[in-house]
Amino acid sequence: MIGLGYRRDFAQEFISGSIIKPDFVEVAPENWIGIGGYWKKQFNQIADKYKIACHGLSLSIGSPDPLDFAFLKNLKAFLKEYNIDIYSEHLSYAKCDNAHLYDLLPIPFREDAVTHIVERIKIVQDYLQRPFIMENVSYYTPVAAEMDELTFINAILEQSGCKLLLDVNNVYVNSFNHNYNAKSFIDGLLLDKVAYIHMAGHLQISDDLIIDTHGEAIIDPVFDLFDYTAGKIQPVPILLERDFNIPEMIELQGEINKLKAITNLRWSKKHELIA
Amino acid sequence: MNLSLDTYTAQSQLAKYCRDGIAVDLPGLTPNRLSQYRRLVFNIIKDNIENAFPIAYKYLPAEIWEELVYDFFSIHPCQNYQVWKLPKEFVDFVIDNNYAKKHETPYLRDLLNFEWAEMELYNMADKPYNYGSFDGDIINDKIKFNPEFILLPLEFPIHIYPPTIATEKKGNYFVLLFREKESGKIQFVDLSVWYSFLIEQVSQNDLTINQILNYAPQLFSNISIDELKTNTILFIKSMITKKFVIAIE
Numbered sequence: 001m002i003g004l005g006y007r008r009d010f011a012q013e014f015i016s017g018s019i020i021k022p023d024f025v026e027v028a029p030e031n032w033i034g035i036g037g038y039w040k041k042q043f044n045q046i047a048d049k050y051k052i053a054c055h056g057l058s059l060s061i062g063s064p065d066p067l068d069f070a071f072l073k074n075l076k077a078f079l080k081e082y083n084i085d086i087y088s089e090h091l092s093y094a095k096c097d098n099a100h101l102y103d104l105l106p107i108p109f110r111e112d113a114v115t116h117i118v119e120r121i122k123i124v125q126d127y128l129q130r131p132f133i134m135e136n137v138s139y140y141t142p143v144a145a146e147m148d149e150l151t152f153i154n155a156i157l158e159q160s161g162c163k164l165l166l167d168v169n170n171v172y173v174n175s176f177n178h179n180y181n182a183k184s185f186i187d188g189l190l191l192d193k194v195a196y197i198h199m200a201g202h203l204q205i206s207d208d209l210i211i212d213t214h215g216e217a218i219i220d221p222v223f224d225l226f227d228y229t230a231g232k233i234q235p236v237p238i239l240l241e242r243d244f245n246i247p248e249m250i251e252l253q254g255e256i257n258k259l260k261a262i263t264n265l266r267w268s269k270k271h272e273l274i275a
Numbered sequence: 276m277n278l279s280l281d282t283y284t285a286q287s288q289l290a291k292y293c294r295d296g297i298a299v300d301l302p303g304l305t306p307n308r309l310s311q312y313r314r315l316v317f318n319i320i321k322d323n324i325e326n327a328f329p330i331a332y333k334y335l336p337a338e339i340w341e342e343l344v345y346d347f348f349s350i351h352p353c354q355n356y357q358v359w360k361l362p363k364e365f366v367d368f369v370i371d372n373n374y375a376k377k378h379e380t381p382y383l384r385d386l387l388n389f390e391w392a393e394m395e396l397y398n399m400a401d402k403p404y405n406y407g408s409f410d411g412d413i414i415n416d417k418i419k420f421n422p423e424f425i426l427l428p429l430e431f432p433i434h435i436y437p438p439t440i441a442t443e444k445k446g447n448y449f450v451l452l453f454r455e456k457e458s459g460k461i462q463f464v465d466l467s468v469w470y471s472f473l474i475e476q477v478s479q480n481d482l483t484i485n486q487i488l489n490y491a492p493q494l495f496s497n498i499s500i501d502e503l504k505t506n507t508i509l510f511i512k513s514m515i516t517k518k519f520v521i522a523i524e
Contacts, residue, residue, distance in 0.1 A: 099294065142303050
């Protein structure tokens with residue numbers, strides 16, 4: 001199954017389904033919890049037509065701040081209302097010292113941070129009564145790190161029992177920005193934990209820095225890395241992210257088709273949208 | 276919390292840097308990369324606030340606007356996990372810290388409240404309702420309004436004029452904003468003190484027009500009740516047409 005991130009910019013295209021034909025759509029629950037009026041009607045049409053997956057922004061699993069149970073309560077109700085199986089979040093933090101930052105900050109790769117996050121993932125899983133899926137994020141500099149990214153991610157996966165949302169583009173971006181081999185990184189991950197994949201484009205802004213913008217088409221080396229990854233894992237849902245610089249729908253469908261072609265070659269079995 | 280003081284401090288300093296842009300020295304950084312976080316985070320805030328207040332952004336001098344946004348994000352700890360609600364925190368911050376007085380922009384409070392009201396109403400959760408019958412008597416029966424509305428009192432008529440002109444027309448103004456059920460669009464109606472009072476009393480106290488008319492002599496001297504009654508009937512009829520009145524029963 002190949003899904004597409006739902007954007008209000010092309011809501012009508014999703015509803016008509018004349019050009020763009022994703023197998024499911026992904027939304028950020030924070031953008032839809034408690035929304036009414038025109039957009040609620042549009043969203044309900046989307047929910048009638050497509051299976052929905054949720055990818056959160058504000059849980060801030062790596063934050064020093066306490067978990068926000070008021071948010072979790074609303075989230076749980078939202079997941080139930082729309083019969084949503086997949087809920088994933090970012091392995092990062094977006095709130096600190098009681099202030100939201102609305103973006104993904106890098107967590108120090110440290111043992112105490114692992115322990116902290118593992119405990120919080122267990123609490124969230126217990127509260128939401130569903131497996132939790134954590135995404136490897138792009139980062140532009142490590143901060144106060146005492147271990148490498150791979151060790152950090154694997155430790156969290158192993159100790160928390162959560163699943164991995166493997167963002168292949170993020171692996172590519174990080175490998176470029178931090179000068180490591182992307183395929184070796186993939187090889188080192190606990191690949192049996194992969195439950196979901198994200199694919200996206202990025203923007204190279206200097207000789208040694210790529211920003212994870214979700215505003216460009218996926219480049220061939222990222223498709224190659226996806227192909228490499230797909231050869232090593234069981235079938236899982238794939239999500240194409242496009243948040244800015246939205247192209248003609250036919251171009252997005254072209255990317256979906258390309259992802260489908262790769263998965264058809266790599267995976268013979270049909271895969272379902274389940275965590 | 277399982278975090279060591281070192282880990283917490285690193286996270287806190289990075290977050291603070293993203294908020295105020297004042298350089299920090301953190302261990303293990305790749306040179307020249309930290310600024311990307313400040314840029315990315317602050318752009319989200321800047322874009323969000325600009326998009327929420329297109330009129331204020333257009334009319335305020337750029338340096339004042341930049342100061343408001345910078346102060347807001349660096350001083351105020353943003354509380355809402357939904358970024359679309361952030362503009363409300365901006366409104367409260369600007370009003371509480373009296374930037375209108377500091378920058379001699381008396382219309383600022385009204386303008387920000389007005390622009391936020393439109394956004395809030397457009398996005399807010401549905402308050403389900405159905406249209407009823409209009410068989411009742413406008414004066415003596417209960418009138419029901421579309422519950423998805425905001426009644427906004429203003430000191431300056433920024434809903435009618437550009438801020439520069441509105442500034443010269445200080446007074447008591449009222450604007451009704453309501454969300455159309457079918458389209459979700461926001462309608463604006465400029466109201467007199469009387470109609471504002473009437474909408475408030477009907478919606479909050481469930482009074483009939485006749486009961487509300489009893490208060491008219493206390494509100495207005497030399498008022499003709501008959502004339503007021505006639506005009507009020509016309510007003511309610513116009514609000515039926517606009518689908519703000521949803522039943523008279």
